[in-house]
Amino acid sequence: xxxxxxxxxxxxxxxxxxxxxxxxxxxxxxxxxxxxxxxxxxxxxxxxxxxxxxxxxxxxxxxxxxxxxxxxxxxxxxxxxxxxxxxxxxxxxxxxxxxxxxxxxxxxxxxxxxxxxxxxxxxxxxxxxxxxxxxxxxxxxxxxxxxxxxxxxxxxxxxxxxxxxxxxxxxxxxxxxxxxxxxxxxxxxxxxxxxxxxxxxxxxxxxxxxxxxxxxxxxxxxxxxxxxxxxxxxxxxxxxxxxxxxxxxxxxxxxxxxxxxxxxxxxxxxxxxxxxxxxxxxxxxxxxxxxxxxxxxxxxxxxxxxxxxxxxxxxxxxxxxxxxxxxxxxxxxxxxxxxxxxxxxxxxxxxxxxxxxxxxxxxxxxxxxxxxxxxxxxxxxxxxxxxxxxxxxxxxxxxxxxxxxxxxxxxxxxxxxxxxxxxxxxxxxxxxxxxxxxxxxxxxxxxxxx
Ligand SMILES: *[C@@H]1O[C@H](CO)[C@@H](O)[C@H](O)[C@H]1NC(C)=O
Ligand SMILES: *[C@@H]1O[C@H](CO)[C@@H](O)[C@H](O)[C@H]1NC(C)=O
Ligand SMILES: *[C@@H]1O[C@H](CO)[C@@H](O)[C@H](O)[C@H]1NC(C)=O
Ligand SMILES: *[C@@H]1O[C@H](CO)[C@@H](O)[C@H](O)[C@H]1NC(C)=O
Ligand SMILES: *[C@@H]1O[C@H](CO)[C@@H](O)[C@H](O)[C@H]1NC(C)=O
Numbered sequence: 029x030x031x032x033x034x035x036x037x038x039x040x041x042x043x044x045x046x047x048x049x050x051x052x053x054x055x056x057x058x059x060x061x062x063x064x065x066x067x068x069x070x071x072x073x074x075x076x077x078x079x080x081x082x083x084x085x086x087x088x089x090x091x092x093x094x095x096x097x098x099x100x101x102x103x104x105x106x107x108x109x110x111x112x113x114x115x116x117x118x119x120x121x122x123x124x125x126x127x128x129x130x131x132x133x134x135x136x137x138x139x140x141x142x143x144x145x146x147x148x149x150x151x152x153x154x155x156x157x158x159x160x161x162x163x164x165x166x167x168x169x170x171x172x173x174x175x176x177x178x179x180x181x182x183x184x185x186x187x188x189x190x191x192x193x194x195x196x197x198x199x200x201x202x203x204x205x206x207x208x209x210x211x212x213x214x215x216x217x218x219x220x221x222x223x224x225x226x227x228x229x230x231x232x233x234x235x236x237x238x239x240x241x242x243x244x245x246x247x248x249x250x251x252x253x254x255x256x257x258x259x260x261x262x263x264x265x266x267x268x269x270x271x272x273x274x275x276x277x278x279x280x281x282x283x284x285x286x287x288x289x290x291x292x293x294x295x296x297x298x299x300x301x302x303x304x305x306x307x308x309x310x311x312x313x314x315x316x317x318x319x320x321x322x323x324x325x326x327x328x329x330x331x332x333x334x335x336x337x338x339x340x341x342x343x344x345x346x347x348x349x350x351x352x353x354x355x356x357x358x359x360x361x362x363x364x365x366x367x368x369x370x371x372x373x374x375x376x377x378x379x380x381x382x383x384x385x386x387x388x389x390x391x392x393x394x395x396x397x398x399x400x401x402x403x404x405x406x407x408x409x410x411x412x413x414x415x416x417x418x419x420x421x422x423x424x425x426x427x428x429x430x431x432x433x434x435x436x437x438x439x440x441x442x443x444x445x446x447x448x449x450x451x452x453x454x455x456x457x458x459x460x461x462x463x464x465x466x467x468x469x470x471x472x473x474x475x476x477x478x
Contacts, residue, residue, distance in 0.1 A: 315389025
């Protein structure tokens with residue numbers, strides 16, 4: 029009797045030890061199945077906006093096409109508008125949830141919707157395609173309203189083009205390859221700034237390096253939108269602009285209102301132009317027309333980067349250089365002060381900004397610009413251009429590099445007149461046209477004892 033009971037006890041313990049893991053595994057399997065099922069079957073709440081990602085191509089393997097934040101975050105129903113719109117795109121472009129990457133270009137299920145989308149592409153500004161009045165839309169400030177109204181629109185006609193800016197009939201590809209293409213955001217009325225830049229740091233042509241090293245070919249273009257009665261009380265300067273362009277041939281102008289919240293468009297449209305008309309350039313400086321750049325020193329810096337890159341990649345045969353430098357700001361919060369021009373309401377964007385290069389200008393390589401152009405097709409337009417570039421960089425899984433030579437906040441007041449104080453400066457914000465001329469002259473020959 030006693031013996032039998034011992035066996036029985038032993039058995040039940042054995043059963044327990046076998047059964048428990050089995051049951052736990054079973055539960056786990058059920059849990060995973062249910063989770064996957066929920067994930068796949070969950071359709072994000074319909075935001076009735078008739079947007080379409082223009083030109084998303086099947087060749088997306090080199091991009092981080094999935095969101096880098098956890099996409100398991102399924103429900104963003106009551107989040108901010110931009111986050112929700114981006115979330116919808118992220119799901120749409122998620123290769124895990126949406127099968128293979130060729131599936132990305134699949135037709136939308138709803139044929140009716142796709143018809144509307146087609147029309148919208150051809151006619152961005154039509155009433156039909158604008159954002160249907162969502163609840164929160166009414167309460168946005170006017171600037172944000174104007175932005176939301178047209179944020180699905182990225183194609184604007186080029187009114188003034190420079191198709192031959194980088195054309196060469198001596199090279200095989202038909203393009204000459206400037207070392208540095210300067211793309212400067214300007215406005216129609218800022219003639220004096222442009223002229224000062226042409227005469228100083230933005231002069232087109234062969235430019236010597238600061239330390240009498242190689243230097244390189246520099247080309248300069250100015251990026252303009254439309255400035256007329258729709259952007260405020262502006263005198264009609266069209267004839268003047270035409271004259272200026274005849275003389276200098278360095279104006280790019282697109283058909284959109286040149287406002288602060290439309291500046292991001294200049295980046296996107298410039299990338300389109302770059303790809304088509306100047307793809308053989310090596311680096312781009314993108315900046316404002318009220319900064320001062322030490323072009324020679326910048327060329328030296330770029331040569332150094334190239335040398336280092338070539339040494340690093342000597343074995344891998346990788347020619348593309350990923351360079352993105354500027355005055356990098358990390359962990360910035362959106363400006364919530366309604367009276368400022370950077371104001372972003374919490375109902376429009378939630379969260380911290382990704383690291384971005386702020387201030388008057390950044391330098392990036394053209395190969396990176398072309399990757400940014402591609403990934404930007406999956407990032408909703410954001411009203412602040414610097415932040416938008418940061419968002420695109422994050423999508424590529426890259427971080428902008430900080431360079432202490434980019435001075436967004438200028439030198440200490442007492443040093444501004446001293447040439448030696450500029451020794452390690454690449455860019456300084458801000459300088460008036462007159463200051464540019466004086467400073468340029470002063471910095472031509474930095475005393476050797478600096
Ligand atoms: C994808 O890339 C390959 C090689 O990079 C190219 O040959 C092909 O045409 C591309 N396809 C599309 C749809 O862009
Ligand atoms: C990917 O999707 C396309 C179109 O939906 C389909 O033709 C193709 O067979 C799929 N490829 C794979 C590997 O599943
Ligand atoms: C390049 O083209 C221009 C105008 O099209 C022409 O005047 C010039 O002679 C050409 N140069 C060469 C080297 O072919
Ligand atoms: C941007 O430009 C478009 C086209 O001109 C215009 O409809 C829109 O209102 C502008 N956006 C802002 C924020 O000014
Ligand atoms: C680099 O790769 C290209 C294309 O694969 C090849 O033609 C070229 O010879 C390679 N260069 C070196 C230095 O390996």
